[in-house]
Amino acid sequence: MRAAWAIYKRELVGTFCSPLAYAVMVSFLLFNGVVFYFFMDLVASNPSLSGTRGPLQLFFGSTILSVLTLMIFCPATTMRAFAEEWRSRTAETLLTAPVTDLQVVLAKFMGSMTLYAALWVPTLLYALVVRRYGAVDWGALSAAYAGVMLVGGAFVSIGLLASSLAASQVTAFVTSFGVIGGAMFALGLGRYVFTEESQLRFFSYVNLWEHMEHFAVGMMDSRQVVYYGSVVVLALSLTVRALAARREA
Amino acid sequence: MIDVDKLTRRFGARTAVDELTFTVPRGQIVGFLGPNGAGKSTTLKVLSGFLPPTSGTARIGDHDVVEASLEARRLIGYMPESFPVYPEMRVDEYLRFRAEIKGVRDRKAAVARAMELADITDVSRRLVGELSKGYKQRVGLADAVVAKAPLLILDEPTEGLDPNQILRFREVIQALGKEHTIFLSTHILSEVEAVCSHVIIIHKGKIATAGPLDAVRAELSGGAREVSLVLAPKASARDAWAADAPKAMRDAVEGLDGVTVVRAIMADAVVRVEVKVSSEADAVEALVARCVGASLGVREVTPHGRSLENVFHELTTRAAEHPPTQKESAA
Structure with missing residues (x-):
């Protein structure tokens, strides 16, 4: 695992020494700052809203904006991971070192997750802002952050898979955005289309929007952990396979 | 390994x-x-x-x-x-x-x-x-x-x-x-x-x-090697060389075993010759001896090992x- 640790450290250097990371962070904060302002303003001007849902609950769940954040920014943290290694041919030195493909994939995953987590850290300030004007449900907030990391983990691994197959960072971004939006998000919409009980149960199980809503108010159960955990395992295994397949072709 | x-x-x-x-x-x-x-x-x-x-x-x-x-x-x-x-x-x-x-x-x-x-x-x-x-x-x-x-x-x-x-x-x-x-x-x-x-x-x-x-x-040299010579023939012989240097050279080495004239060019009273000789050491020696004997004015003899390039x-x-x-x- 020492090799994986070394690759992880290098990932951080590569990530935080590139302007891309800062461009992503700035757009993330800009976008979410506006969204948060909007919800603060909404709650302030509609006191009736603030019964169960404070601005933080609205921010993390309730609207499509939080889902959109995940769909856009997860691919942005991973698009560089493998696509850049293939483009610059450093994949050749990396993958001929005595390290397994799995170690490389795990290190890249942790690297992307670190950037992803770094995106969210400044949003803790939102909670401090809310606390100044009212109460913060810290339990619900922890669930919201855990949910954001859980869903983010799944999307980041899908992003890594796309990056391992793509010829360029742009292709990687578009592919993972497409897969996340088309499969992960759209699948959940079946919840509002089908009416039969068993179908409803299935689509409810995979409904991202609903999950985010639950996380935001402090509801998290093992089903969601299993669901997103499985996506992580599946996508990372496919990434390992993709690295081998790409060299076989 | x-x-x-x-x-x-x-x-x-x-x-x-x-x-x-x-x-x-x-x-x-x-x-x-x-x-x-x-x-x-x-x-x-x-x-x-x-x-x-x-x-x-x-x-x-x-x-x-x-x-x-x-x-x-x-x-x-x-x-x-x-x-x-x-x-x-x-x-x-x-x-x-x-x-x-x-x-x-x-x-x-x-x-x-x-x-x-x-x-x-x-x-x-x-x-x-x-x-x-x-x-x-x-x-x-x-x-x-x-x-x-x-x-x-x-x-x-x-x-x-x-x-x-x-x-x-x-x-x-x-x-x-x-x-x-x-x-x-x-x-x-x-x-x-x-x-x-x-x-x-x-x-x-x-x-x-x-x-x-x-x-x-x-492996591919087939036993032959190339030798280049620089000669300065006497003034009396220069006309013959200037007219047809390869022929003059062939005449000069007539009868020497395993020596083939590849090219001969005369310029500024000096003749540059390339010949192929069989690998026996004395072929080169005999060639040089013949040139010296004919007063061809041997100035340079350069044997070429067969380069990897070739x-x-x-x-x-x-x-x-x-x-x-x-x-x-x-x-």
Whole structure:
């Protein structure tokens, strides 16, 4: 695992020494700052809203904006991971070192997750802002952050898979955005289309929007952990396979 | 150290490496020579564990590059063609990273030694992306040697270096050859002649010839060698030479066994002649004796060993016309 640790450290250097990371962070904060302002303003001007849902609950769940954040920014943290290694041919030195493909994939995953987590850290300030004007449900907030990391983990691994197959960072971004939006998000919409009980149960199980809503108010159960955990395992295994397949072709 | 058996690698319909079989014994410096697109880099990529072979096997030490890839890779210091780098890292930082993923224990000392060997200590704090191509190549060499792997596989290591750097590089390779087995690819023949004891020449994915450098050089010479002469015939004979120098030369060597006049050109009262002579030593001696006897004014005699350049050219152009003969081993 020492090799994986070394690759992880290098990932951080590569990530935080590139302007891309800062461009992503700035757009993330800009976008979410506006969204948060909007919800603060909404709650302030509609006191009736603030019964169960404070601005933080609205921010993390309730609207499509939080889902959109995940769909856009997860691919942005991973698009560089493998696509850049293939483009610059450093994949050749990396993958001929005595390290397994799995170690490389795990290190890249942790690297992307670190950037992803770094995106969210400044949003803790939102909670401090809310606390100044009212109460913060810290339990619900922890669930919201855990949910954001859980869903983010799944999307980041899908992003890594796309990056391992793509010829360029742009292709990687578009592919993972497409897969996340088309499969992960759209699948959940079946919840509002089908009416039969068993179908409803299935689509409810995979409904991202609903999950985010639950996380935001402090509801998290093992089903969601299993669901997103499985996506992580599946996508990372496919990434390992993709690295081998790409060299076989 | 390297044992390759019927190694084939295809990319779609294109066969880059076609049933290659050769061995590289421990302790040798072997040149892997071929024109661009001959399959050199593909072969090295398979040996380094980057590309899986389509069929056939390759072993590094006792380890198959597919079955025991990690063990095989631990024995190799690999430097890919036009060494790819992470531009945002500093040279020492990059080498420490490489030493760490290669499992080197005393990284500080290993990196210092590798930088000194590759002569890049002065740029250790520079960003790799800002270095010139020559320096990048040297970072690649430092990377290859940092873990003291017993086998160094270098893909066109001197590409992009200036003449001074090339000379220095060769010295380093020769020094490294005392401790490592080295397998280096190149299309520069003088490189092989300068540092390698053995050579494998490939063309269109197949081995054209292989063996010790001298043997390969001699193989196609057919016993003949070329000698060039510079003559200054007496003033009285100059008209005859000026009229038809080749004929005059042929007359001069008439009756000498195994001497063929290739060309003779007269300019400024001096005749430049090239002749082919059979390899018996006295053919050259007899030729010179004849010229001296005829008062042809011998100014220079230069015997040419058969250069690898000629062998290479002949092999690769001949191979284009006829299927090449496959040799089993470089040993």
